[in-house]
Every structure is written in structure tokens, then in C-alpha cells.
Amino acid sequence: MHTETIVALSSGALPSGVAVIRASGAKARALLESVCGDLPEPRRASLRTFRDGDGAVIDRGIALFFDAPKTVTGEDVAEFHLHGGRAVVAAFLSAATRIEGVRSAEAGEFTRRAFENGRIDLTEAEGLADLLSAETEAQRRAAVNQASGALRHVYEGWMERLTRARAMVEASFDFADEGDVGEDADAGVRQAVDRLIGDMKTHLASAARGEILRTGFKVAIVGAPNAGKSSLLNALAEREAAIVTDIPGTTRDVISVTLDLGGYPVILSDTAGIRETKDKVEEIGVAKARAAMRESDLVLALEDPADAPGPISRFFSLMSMVKHPLGPMGLALPGQEDEEEARPTRAILTVRTKIDEVEGSPDDHRARAIEKGGYDFVTSVKTGEGLADLTRRIADLAREAAGDPTETIPLRQRQRELIADALRILESYRDEPEAPAEVAAETLRRASTRLGALTGQVGVEDLLDVIFSEFCIGK
Numbered sequence: 170m171h172t173e174t175i176v177a178l179s180s181g182a183l184p185s186g187v188a189v190i191r192a193s194g195a196k197a198r199a200l201l202e203s204v205c206g207d208l209p210e211p212r213r214a215s216l217r218t219f220r221d222g223d224g225a226v227i228d229r230g231i232a233l234f235f236d237a238p239k240t241v242t243g244e245d246v247a248e249f250h251l252h253g254g255r256a257v258v259a260a261f262l263s264a265a266t267r268i269e270g271v272r273s274a275e276a277g278e279f280t281r282r283a284f285e286n287g288r289i290d291l292t293e294a295e296g297l298a299d300l301l302s303a304e305t306e307a308q309r310r311a312a313v314n315q316a317s318g319a320l321r322h323v324y325e326g327w328m329e330r331l332t333r334a335r336a337m338v339e340a341s342f343d344f345a346d347e348g349d350v351g352e353d354a355d356a357g358v359r360q361a362v363d364r365l366i367g368d369m370k371t372h373l374a375s376a377a378r379g380e381i382l383r384t385g386f387k388v389a390i391v392g393a394p395n396a397g398k399s400s401l402l403n404a405l406a407e408r409e410a411a412i413v414t415d416i417p418g419t420t421r422d423v424i425s426v427t428l429d430l431g432g433y434p435v436i437l438s439d440t441a442g443i444r445e446t447k448d449k450v451e452e453i454g455v456a457k458a459r460a461a462m463r464e465s466d467l468v469l470a471l472e473d474p475a476d477a478p479g480p481i482s483r484f485f486s487l488m489s490m491v492k493h494p495l496g497p498m499g500l501a502l503p504g505q506e507d508e509e510e511a512r513p514t515r516a517i518l519t520v521r522t523k524i525d526e527v528e529g530s531p532d533d534h535r536a537r538a539i540e541k542g543g544y545d546f547v548t549s550v551k552t553g554e555g556l557a558d559l560t561r562r563i564a565d566l567a568r569e570a571a572g573d574p575t576e577t578i579p580l581r582q583r584q585r586e587l588i589a590d591a592l593r594i595l596e597s598y599r600d601e602p603e604a605p606a607e608v609a610a611e612t613l614r615r616a617s618t619r620l621g622a623l624t625g626q627v628g629v630e631d632l633l634d635v636i637f638s639e640f641c642i643g644k
């Protein structure tokens with residue numbers, strides 16, 4: 170139990186309509202009594218005049234008292250809803266921290282107390298951090314799922330199964346000279362551990378998809394100089410993010426914008442036109458373009474009507490630059506199956522740009538261009554043709570790659586490493602069936618400390634500072 174009471178502004182930037190100040194700890198009652206003149210009835214919004222230590226009025230607002238232990242932090246909690254002016258909040262915080270035993274909260278300290286008092290586990294705290302930083306609908310849905318205990322449930326289930334297996338191994342010490350009983354128990358434990366290994370592997374594999382919710386679905390726009398790459402980026406981003414000129418070789422650096430497409434975070438990168446060049450700056454740009462292509466989940470290969478090679482030859486020359494290409498049909502190419510840690514979707518879409526420069530009715534030349542070249546899309550930033558279709562396709566691919574946000578698990582590196590560690594240990598148990606029971610018990614114990622660290626049950630003390638500093642002050 171903490172002796173100090175913490176207080177902070179929990180609502181957003183000032184000025185705001187209403188500012189919410191929270192306090193947590195043993196002095197929450199004293200704070201309420203001092204500021205409001207009385208202790209409001211628990212869990213009822215009460216209108217009060219807030220006064221400082223000298224009795225001067227700070228503001229008139231709503232006060233709330235939540236009595237421990239069934240509160241968000243597990244401690245007594247006070248809330249004050251004030252008018253959201255900078256000076257109002259400053260005066261209130263200064264009056265509050267003048268009370269003995271009350272100090273300003275550090276980043277994430279309310280959540281940390283909730284964790285330390287067992288109100289939430291570490292995966293739920295991490296889910297809350299994700300919820301606060303969620304910018305798209307899919308990110309929000311995944312985060313609220315995790316903050317509500319979806320991962321906790323999975324990891325506690327694993328822990329329970331492992332604990333049962335350990336109990337049986339430890340019990341088998343006593344059966345050492347009773348032959349049959351010990352062997353039956355041993356077979357049961359081995360089967361249980363095998364199943365656990367299988368479930369953990371499935372979990373890690375589906376987490377690889379969820380990672381796209383964290384990093385964004387990466388799309389690289391590539392093509393020859395002047396193909397209309399920067400124009401397309403600007404059109405999709407709906408702002409002038411990249412310089413556009415009629416001079417081939419305008420773009421040198423990779424220019425990225427983050428979009429919300431159908432609720433999925435998409436990072437769209439404009440790159441330098443790829444060509445042989447003697448210009449040192451442009452050459453570096455071309456190298457960066459190739460790197461961006463390799464790191465992307467989707468490549469948009471652009472060609473304008475002046476481009477000679479045509480989409481198919483270009484497609485095949487692009488393939489040699491992409492690490493794990495999937496054809497436009499989503500088929501993996503032979504000998505280039507995804508590595509385990511690689512992202513599931515890699516695709517190339519060919520785009521014919523500047524279709525407005527071609528004579529004829531829009532419908533005619535779309536039909537002609539698709540027939541002639543087999544482009545996936547024909548577009549014009551002048552008329553807007555094809556842009557909505559292209560955007561929809563990118564969003565679809567992002568959704569396919571990331572999976573359903575209520576099921577995908579955007580694991581953190583910390584979690585992935587702990588699971589991989591526990592897996593390695595369990596596999597070493599599996600692979601040494603002749604090991605003495607004492608050794609087996611020790612191996613399983615080591616695996617269980619890794620699983621315990623996932624939910625924060627064990628061995629995370631030095632990690633907590635890192636995890637909770639991710640939050641803002643007041644959370």
C-alpha cells in the first residue's frame with residue numbers, strides 16, 4: 170500500500186470545457202474535506218465550491234468520492250470536475266499538493282497503482298496504453314479487447330495448465346518406486362505440455378498478423394521518374410505532402426504519410442523514380458526506393474502512358490527486388506514462401522497513371538488499358554478516376570493482412586520474447602524424455618517464470634518503470 174497520495178490533471182490539454190483532476194491514496198478523503206468542506210457521499214456526483222487552504226474560492230464544480238478497494242486504482246479515489254482553464258487547474262493543483270502527503274503523480278502512476286493493487290494485470294495495463302494511443306478503429310477495437318482481459322485470459326489459462334503439469338511431475342517424485350503410476354502420470358504430463366506448445370505456437374503465429382495494427386500496413390509507391398508517384402501520394406493523402414514537378418527525378422527522399430483506410434493504419438511512401446543515374450543524390454534516392462519496396466507489405470508499381478516496358482515485364486523485374494512477393498492474385502511464388510516471421514501479405518498492384526491524357530470516353534479507355542496491359546488499376550489525379558477503387562483495394566489488403574481486430578493480438582516485443590523463451594524451455598523438456606523427474610520439474614518451473622512475467626505475476630520489477638512511463642501524466 171502506498172503512503173503518498175497522488176494527484177494530477179487526467180483530462181486533456183488546457184483550456185478545455187471541463188478539466189478532470191483525479192487523486193488516489195489514503196489522503197483522498199482529507200483532500201475532499203479540505204477542498205469541498207465535507208466528504209461527498211461515495212459514488213454520487215456532488216456540486217461543491219472548491220476552496221484553497223485560506224478559504225479563497227478556486228472554482229465551483231463537481232466532486233466525486235470512490236471508496237477503496239473497489240475503485241479504479243484499488244485505493245480511495247477523489248475526482249474534481251472543474252472549468253478547464255489553465256489558472257483554475259494550476260490553483261487547484263497547488264492547493265491540493267500543499268496538503269501533507271499529497272504530491273503530483275508521475276506518468277502512468279494511477280495505472281501502476283491499479284496493477285500493483287491487483288485491479289488489472291500487465292497485459293491489461295498494456296492494452297490501456299494501446300487504447301490511449303489508438304488512432305484508427307481497428308487499433309481501438311484490438312486495444313479495448315486487450316484492456317478488457319483477452320490476453321490475460323489466454324496467459325492465465327496457459328499458466329494453469331503448466332502449474333497442473335508441474336504438480337504432477339513433483340508428485341511423481343513420490344511414486345519413483347511404484348513403476349506404473351509414475352509412468353502414466355509422466356505420459357499425461359508430456360501430452361499436456363505438447364498441447365501447450367502447440368497452442369503457444371498458434372498464438373505467436375497469429376500475433377505476427379496483429380503486428381500490422383501497431384506498425385501500420387506499409388505501401389510503397391514505385392515506378393520510373395515522372396510516372397506520377399508523388400501526385401498519387403498527394404491525392405490519396407488529400408494534401409500536398411510531396412513536391413510535384415514535370416522534371417523527372419524530382420523526388421529524392423522517401424516521403425511517408427499515415428492514412429486511416431477503413432479503420433486500418435496505412436503508411437504510404439512516395440519514392441524516387443527508379444532509373445540508372447550518375448547524379449549522386451538521385452542515386453541515394455533510388456537505393457532508398459528499393460529499400461522501401463523491400464520493407465513494404467504492398468507495392469504500387471506505377472507507369473504513365475510514356476513508359477515503354479509495360480506492366481508485365483515491369484512486374485517481373487520488380488519481383489527480383491521484393492523479398493517475399495505474392496503475385497497480384499495473392500499466390501506465393503515458388504521457392505519464395507514466407508519465412509516464419511515475415512508478414513503474411515505481400516502484393517504488387519500495377520497502376521497505369523494519367524489516364525486523362527488518353528483520348529476517348531473514360532469507360533472506353535479503362536477497358537482498353539486493362540485489356541491492353543493487364544494493369545490492376547488505371548488512374549488520374551486530374552479527374553480522380555480510379556482513386557476510390559484503388560483506395561478500397563489497399564484498405565481490403567490491409568484488413569486481410571491484419572486480420573479481425575477482435576481476434577488478432579498486436580503483441581509487444583516483450584511479450585513475443587517471453588513466449589518464445591517459454592516455448593524453447595518447454596521444447597527442451599519435450600526433447601529430453603529421459604531426464605530425471607527433478608530436472609524435468611526444474612525445467613517446467615523455469616518455463617512458468619516466463620509465463621508469469623507476461624501477466625506481471627513474477628519478475629517484472631525493473632520493467633515496470635519502462636512500461637508505465639509510456640502513459641501520460643494523469644493516467
Ligand SMILES: Nc1nc2c(c(=O)[nH]1)N(C=O)[C@@H](CNc1ccc(C(=O)N[C@@H](CCC(=O)O)C(=O)O)cc1)CN2
Binds near residue numbers: 189191238239240241
Ligand atoms: N471520470 C472518470 N471517467 C473515467 C475514468 C475515471 O477514472 N474517471 N476511467 C479511468 O481509467 C475510465 C473508466 N475506468 C474505470 C474502471 C474501474 C472503475 C471502478 O471504480 N471499478 C470498481 C467499481 C465497479 C462498480 O462500481 O461497478 C471495480 O471494478 O470494482 C472506475 C473507472 C474511463 N472513464
Ligand SMILES: Nc1nc2c(ncn2[C@@H]2O[C@H](COP(=O)(O)OP(=O)(O)OP(=O)(O)O)[C@@H](O)[C@H]2O)c(=O)[nH]1
Binds near residue numbers: 395399420524548
Ligand atoms: N495529366 C496528368 N498529369 C499528371 C497526372 N499525375 C501526374 N501528372 C503530372 O506528371 C508530372 C510528374 O508527376 P510527379 O507526381 O512529380 O511524378 P513522380 O513519379 O513523383 O516523379 P519523380 O519524383 O520525378 O520520380 C507532373 O507534371 C504532374 O503534374 C495525371 O493523373 N494526369
Ligand SMILES: [Mg+2]
Binds near residue numbers: 398399412420440
Ligand atoms: Mg516524385
